[in-house]
Amino acid sequence: MAEAARAAEAATTPVPSPRRVGRQVRVPKTAELVATHLRRQIVRGEINPGDALPPESGLMEQFGISRPTLREAFRVLESESLITVRRGAHGGARVSAPDSDVAARYAGLILEYRGATHGDIHRAAALIEPPCARQLAIRHTSEDITRLRDAVAAEKATLDDPLGLVDAQDAFHALLIELTGNQTLILLCSMLRNIIGRANAAYAVGATDAKAQKAQALKGHRAHVRLVGLIEAGKADEAERLWQRHISSADDVVNAGGPKTVLELTD
Structure with missing residues (x-):
């Protein structure tokens, strides 16, 4: 050398x-x-x-x-x-240990430069996450179900804390991918969730209708609870369809009132 x-x-x-x-x-x-x-x-x-x-x-x-x-x-x-x-x-x-957050930040810079929208990010997540839900419904362990139930319990404890709920729900999405065991998907999704989490936080901070925001939070939480039930029951098709609808509806809500591009999140 x-x-x-x-x-x-x-x-x-x-x-x-x-x-x-x-x-x-x-x-x-x-x-x-x-x-x-x-x-x-x-x-x-x-x-x-x-x-x-x-x-x-x-x-x-x-x-x-x-x-x-x-x-x-x-x-x-x-x-x-x-x-x-x-x-x-x-x-x-x-x-220091290699950190996926570094890749996420760099990917965010590239997406900012390319003018990527939140719709781009959510559509990418909608292509990756639902098949993961399907895979877990087909193949999972009792420990996987326990971890998913613990994650939704953590969400329930933060329903009155908008920013805390953003973190808890983001952790649920991350866990869903983690349980597939596919390291490539885990890294790709951590990059996407880094940006989606910032968009969700911006929406939570900027929301002016507390009642509507709480209703939306409960709707998202119920989708997470239902997904765990479908995974545990082995209902792969239903789990995939539910998660597809869930991600699409979250995209509609956040983009209706928040920044439209990744770059706007850092302005």
Whole structure:
């Protein structure tokens, strides 16, 4: 690794070729190579969350690099929320667990740039979540049902707290996907729910008719309770249809009074 880093640090320009056989390949910067090496160690679990990285002097010697190059590598990993760096005599770099919230925030920025609407987000959720409800109705454990019932009980306890209810209902949606065990779906849905949660919170804060808001909250809660019953009973078709209607109706309510684009949530 140290030899590769030194070679990359020395190679500032591509080697000229007498014949162009393809597009020019950029030589990675030394800091990128070091960041890649450390990133792989973190992702593979060779360095655990909470562990401190070796002192800068040790890493500089290990990779054969300068302090500015090492700190540039640290900045790359900090931007990915894989490490936190404290400055000073008692500082240093400490490992953080990869967090889906980082992906959600970045995806949100891209959707903002592309002018995505809340309708886009809800339609995506409507394509992903109902089949998950169907899958759970076909295949679930008693522990799955217990966790779902605990989630709806947590919702019931927050029915008089609009913002608390937003969090509780968002947790129910997240749990529904989590119980499928599909890590790709879990990540994709966490990105969607991050944005939907902000839209729901904006709607809750901006709502002027408390009675109508409470009625809508109860309607959503009852849909969640009914879904758990359908899943437990193994009624896959009904569970999928119910969840499709539920997500579509939530889209109609939130978009009727809240921001219309993802960007408006951050203004």
